[in-house]
Amino acid sequence: MRLRQALAPVVLAGIAVLTPRFALAWDPATTHAGLTARALAASKFHATLAHEIGRALGSLEPLRLDLGALEPDTARNLKSRLDALDPAGGYRPSADRIATASAWVRAGAVLAKTPPERGRHHFFEPRTRTGLDDGPGLSGTVHAARLTFDDGATVRDGATGLAFDLEGMPALDWLRSPRNDLGLTAFFDNWVLAVSAAQANQRETALVRAMLALGGALAILEDAGQPAFVRNDFRGEFLAQDSGSVLERFVSDRYGAVSLPPSPAPVARPDLDSYFAAADGNGLAQDTQRRFFSPGTLPEDIRFLPGQTPSEVAGMANRSLQFPEPTVAALDLRQSGRTRYVVRDGIRVLAYRCNGDRVHFFLDQAVDEDVARRWLPEVEGYAAGLIDHLLRARLQIAVEENKARVALTGTATPFGPAVTVHVFWEDDAGVRTELPAQATQSDAPLSFDLPKGARKIAAYVRGQDGAGAYAAASEARVP
Amino acid sequence: MLVASCGPLVENAPFALRPDTLQPGDLLGPFDGIIVDAETERPIASATVAGSWAFERGIGLHGPAGSREFSLETSADGRYQIPRPDDLETGGSMRLRRFTLVVYRRGYVAYRSDFKFGSDEVRHDFSQHANKVRLDKWQPTLEHRQHLAFLGGGVAIAKAAGWEAQPASLEYEGLAAPHIAEAKGETVFSASEQTLDASPLLSVEEVRGVTGFAGEFEVGRLADRVRSDVFDSRHFKAKGKPEAFDVAVRVWAIGTAAAEEQFKKLAGELPAAVATEEIGDKSLRARGGDVLGLAFLLREKGLVIQLSCGTSQCTEPGMVLRLAKLVESHVGELRSAPDGKAGPEGKPPLGKTPEEGKGKP
Numbered sequence: 001m002r003l004r005q006a007l008a009p010v011v012l013a014g015i016a017v018l019t020p021r022f023a024l025a026w027d028p029a030t031t032h033a034g035l036t037a038r039a040l041a042a043s044k045f046h047a048t049l050a051h052e053i054g055r056a057l058g059s060l061e062p063l064r065l066d067l068g069a070l071e072p073d074t075a076r077n078l079k080s081r082l083d084a085l086d087p088a089g090g091y092r093p094s095a096d097r098i099a100t101a102s103a104w105v106r107a108g109a110v111l112a113k114t115p116p117e118r119g120r121h122h123f124f125e126p127r128t129r130t131g132l133d134d135g136p137g138l139s140g141t142v143h144a145a146r147l148t149f150d151d152g153a154t155v156r157d158g159a160t161g162l163a164f165d166l167e168g169m170p171a172l173d174w175l176r177s178p179r180n181d182l183g184l185t186a187f188f189d190n191w192v193l194a195v196s197a198a199q200a201n202q203r204e205t206a207l208v209r210a211m212l213a214l215g216g217a218l219a220i221l222e223d224a225g226q227p228a229f230v231r232n233d234f235r236g237e238f239l240a241q242d243s244g245s246v247l248e249r250f251v252s253d254r255y256g257a258v259s260l261p262p263s264p265a266p267v268a269r270p271d272l273d274s275y276f277a278a279a280d281g282n283g284l285a286q287d288t289q290r291r292f293f294s295p296g297t298l299p300e301d302i303r304f305l306p307g308q309t310p311s312e313v314a315g316m317a318n319r320s321l322q323f324p325e326p327t328v329a330a331l332d333l334r335q336s337g338r339t340r341y342v343v344r345d346g347i348r349v350l351a352y353r354c355n356g357d358r359v360h361f362f363l364d365q366a367v368d369e370d371v372a373r374r375w376l377p378e379v380e381g382y383a384a385g386l387i388d389h390l391l392r393a394r395l396q397i398a399v400e401e402n403k404a405r406v407a408l409t410g411t412a413t414p415f416g417p418a419v420t421v422h423v424f425w426e427d428d429a430g431v432r433t434e435l436p437a438q439a440t441q442s443d444a445p446l447s448f449d450l451p452k453g454a455r456k457i458a459a460y461v462r463g464q465d466g467a468g469a470y471a472a473a474s475e476a477r478v479p
Numbered sequence: 480m481l482v483a484s485c486g487p488l489v490e491n492a493p494f495a496l497r498p499d500t501l502q503p504g505d506l507l508g509p510f511d512g513i514i515v516d517a518e519t520e521r522p523i524a525s526a527t528v529a530g531s532w533a534f535e536r537g538i539g540l541h542g543p544a545g546s547r548e549f550s551l552e553t554s555a556d557g558r559y560q561i562p563r564p565d566d567l568e569t570g571g572s573m574r575l576r577r578f579t580l581v582v583y584r585r586g587y588v589a590y591r592s593d594f595k596f597g598s599d600e601v602r603h604d605f606s607q608h609a610n611k612v613r614l615d616k617w618q619p620t621l622e623h624r625q626h627l628a629f630l631g632g633g634v635a636i637a638k639a640a641g642w643e644a645q646p647a648s649l650e651y652e653g654l655a656a657p658h659i660a661e662a663k664g665e666t667v668f669s670a671s672e673q674t675l676d677a678s679p680l681l682s683v684e685e686v687r688g689v690t691g692f693a694g695e696f697e698v699g700r701l702a703d704r705v706r707s708d709v710f711d712s713r714h715f716k717a718k719g720k721p722e723a724f725d726v727a728v729r730v731w732a733i734g735t736a737a738a739e740e741q742f743k744k745l746a747g748e749l750p751a752a753v754a755t756e757e758i759g760d761k762s763l764r765a766r767g768g769d770v771l772g773l774a775f776l777l778r779e780k781g782l783v784i785q786l787s788c789g790t791s792q793c794t795e796p797g798m799v800l801r802l803a804k805l806v807e808s809h810v811g812e813l814r815s816a817p818d819g820k821a822g823p824e825g826k827p828p829l830g831k832t833p834e835e836g837k838g839k840p
Binding site: 056058084260 | 636
């Protein structure tokens, strides 16, 4: 705080020359929240909460985050980020930290880019599986310096080498990184704690953190549906000019957080990586990269000679491309000064205009409209598929007399190595205690003796199947 | 374009200053307007109005950086006034990104200043001053889950709309919500602007008559589930006594199909539940600790009723059944009440068949 006050005059001077531009990431407060809401509605999220985790209202179940149950630093960090959220989106928790399960997931998708520099780790170039890399040059250093002037907190980061210097981890690495408090590690850890922690407030807080982490994971995948994020185009998108991003603005203003086009069916993929990139070429990052241009990866403007055919001119444009797809087919060079479009699969993906013997390529609002209309539902479908993928494994609990039978279902083949099923019983005071764990290597039910007075039974398992890592958690009442 | 000021940068407002001008408004406000019924143009009282300002920061990448919110409830004239926030976020790239107004009144479709419900169209008729919010009446074919997804809004809105969670959850489960069921001709019990009122089902005198209890009761509602147009409860809390002296009634008025599902759910969830044929179309007994339970289904009426009685109050199981029969005898008096208030006299009783229920509010 002291640092921020001391820098105030410098900051004001900086604004005059460094007017901030608006980024071409999906806008966290509106677009990420909206994409996530659509994905949740299309997935089995509600049913899982209502029928597996004992939350009767499912996605609409009110959940309380008990900051007192967290480490002080974690609690402080989370509180300050939650306090930054916009109430209009419907995902900001109340002052006593209560929100519905769905709202917590949407909040997580927004917090994934709060503070905004976290977005540096959302880039993913699917051919090389690399993250944001601005290459050699001073841009990164200059950008880090600009951020230092923007927020006192980044002065410390600059001193320790943590400032955002236009480089970041590949999105898939960040998704799995233990450093990411809204990544898969946090999701799996808290998902199992949501049924296994001893006290009810600890379980509910863990469930909230699992919801937040699920939202964070979805936000990373959703950015794989944004051309700049899969074409390593921070410089072209974010630094080329200070006038603001047309696409981000267009999507945010046109669809907000509550009005995005509905999602199709969830997209099923064989494993986590394949939601981003896979050998079949159907990862979201691959598809996005293949279909769309970003402002920094357009064909260069070209000059053509009289007598050159449209396809020869298109060939010249294609030779300047950094990525193999999309490409420019035959161009219409007949009328000077008129805007025309490169259309692919019925979508305008590139605008161009002839001026004499020059062709200028650009992106305009018509392209943005088509990209948003066509691609946002696709992104929602992938996000819904990822939710179902992460929640694929189920533990079915049946209680008969003094025994609980627990069966693991829904895992992908092959089953994978043996896993340990942890079972807990809950007493009248709501305290859960673990019973002796059992190992299994199939979906055959395991039998557990129940102590007298058990009110509920809960179970969890973590493992690795043919589709990758999974965690299943479930609970049931004792009749 | 951005407008620099001493505080954050304030973006241009996407709305007009007034309805009769193209002059842009000011994101900072103040804001004023009136809430009216779209059909009658009459002012709507008790509407929850919430205005919120969203701040963002960042260079290149940007994200949320704070907010302010102001909420109020309209009085009889339906008017609202929202002052400018006096403390703003500050910082190098801090900017005020948007202002959003959300209006909620039970029985109506919610209003947002940025989008329209149902069509997902951008709203263009919001203005900073003299804004007129025309609320359309809620229609039976609409879905609560879509309404909640659209609504957004902060704490005040969430509180006012909290009752919609239960019918929305039923919609997620694939069960017809009461109002959709009504449109399909199923048995229904309430209109969306009404809340269920379980108070006629059982009285203190009736409890005393059955159990012989001479002490005092505090009568209220159970806190474990929000009252709505499809759910209500009655809690007879024995003053100065432990929970084993309490009596409670829960009632779900959710239509034929959903009532069957709810009864099944209770059968699966209540401790030591055993099916019995004592009362209604189906019934069950349960016991958890010091509390005896009895739940029964009235299929035609689309009702599920759950009675709980502590073992110190109901000293024998037959008492629970007698209480349940008293409750059943009062089902015809089950009423709805506007907006969570006590059921007024003269309201048609609920629990009617579709034909009988026609023309109810």
